[in-house]
Amino acid sequence: MPIAVVGSNMVDLISYIHRMPGEGETVEAPSFSMGCGGKGANQAVAASRLGAEVVMVSRVGNDVFADTTLKNFEDNGISTTHVLRTDATSGVAPIFVDPDSHNSIIIVKGANAMLSPEDVERAREDIARCDLIVLQLEIPMETVYRAITLGEELGIPVLLNPAPASPELDLARITGVEFLVPNESELELLTGMPVSSLEDIRKATDVLITAGISNVIVTLGARGALWAHAAGEELVAAPEVEALDTTGAGDAFIGCFSNAWVRSGDVLSAVREGAQYAADSVTRPGTQTSYAWAPGRGPA
Numbered sequence: 001m002p003i004a005v006v007g008s009n010m011v012d013l014i015s016y017i018h019r020m021p022g023e024g025e026t027v028e029a030p031s032f033s034m035g036c037g038g039k040g041a042n043q044a045v046a047a048s049r050l051g052a053e054v055v056m057v058s059r060v061g062n063d064v065f066a067d068t069t070l071k072n073f074e075d076n077g078i079s080t081t082h083v084l085r086t087d088a089t090s091g092v093a094p095i096f097v098d099p100d101s102h103n104s105i106i107i108v109k110g111a112n113a114m115l116s117p118e119d120v121e122r123a124r125e126d127i128a129r130c131d132l133i134v135l136q137l138e139i140p141m142e143t144v145y146r147a148i149t150l151g152e153e154l155g156i157p158v159l160l161n162p163a164p165a166s167p168e169l170d171l172a173r174i175t176g177v178e179f180l181v182p183n184e185s186e187l188e189l190l191t192g193m194p195v196s197s198l199e200d201i202r203k204a205t206d207v208l209i210t211a212g213i214s215n216v217i218v219t220l221g222a223r224g225a226l227w228a229h230a231a232g233e234e235l236v237a238a239p240e241v242e243a244l245d246t247t248g249a250g251d252a253f254i255g256c257f258s259n260a261w262v263r264s265g266d267v268l269s270a271v272r273e274g275a276q277y278a279a280d281s282v283t284r285p286g287t288q289t290s291y292a293w294a295p296g297r298g299p300a
């Protein structure tokens with residue numbers, strides 16, 4: 001049951017800080033780590049570590065970060081056939097994690113900005129073998145739309161994670177997706193509606209369901225996730241954990257959800273598994289470094 005991920009990869013440069021510097025100020029931070037990230041790659045790696053075959057469609061640059069990322073895909077059992085080298089810098093993400101485990105992220109897309117609709121087309125034969133296409137917004141919007149229409153042409157359900165939030169995203173062009181998985185701020189931008197209470201969030205998901213999206217799954221951080229669909233809704237609580245670093249928790253949820261859903265077709269149990277897996281990931285530092293492997297699996 002393969003999963004296609006058409007999306008980004010980045011190298012995460014993570015500083016664990018006491019506080020952000022003010023303008024013109026230099027502050028010392030206690031520690032730093034570098035690891036592989038990018039929303040597309042994170043979701044792909046989580047799904048692969050849990051046992052999915054992943055078809056990754058992505059672009060790396062022509063620098064040392066590209067080698068790191070390609071090796072990382074291979075170590076995680078992900079084929080790099082459709083991960084293309086590009087005459088550009090690789091995507092990088094300086095990340096700042098504060099003492100409360102909250103993160104602030106800057107992304108420099110680099111080669112990710114050159115992943116084209118034609119790249120999706122070139123991977124058509126392998127995408128056609130997949131049971132789900134997973135997308136995010138760290139690649140050009142036209143490439144996202146092309147992957148959605150390819151899913152429609154091939155009869156493959158599409159999961160869209162509208163992250164990072166983008167005012168460019170055209171709701172009319174994504175109503176065919178099977179799963180839309182925003183967090184609260186992405187939901188707010190997409191609908192133009194407030195999301196300060198669960199009641200607000202429900203009203204905003206209603207708008208998306210009425211527009212034709214089959215399933216809206218809103219990730220709520222430590223509160224879990226709300227699954228809304230035409231026949232009702234389910235609020236799934238996240239297990240209580242001591243959070244150390246929340247970076248990439250949403251991607252952990254999506255990678256795990258995708259793997260669980262293609263195996264069982266059961267949305268509710270896949271949301272539950274995703275919430276558990278994401279909660280577990282925040283107890284460890286880093287992005288992909290915090291993602292667990294399924295029992296009996298490990299780096300290649």
Ligand code: RIB
Nearest residue numbers: 010037038039093248287
């Ligand atoms: O969602 C977390 C990810 O966002 C990080 O890995 C960073 O690379 C950015 O893409």
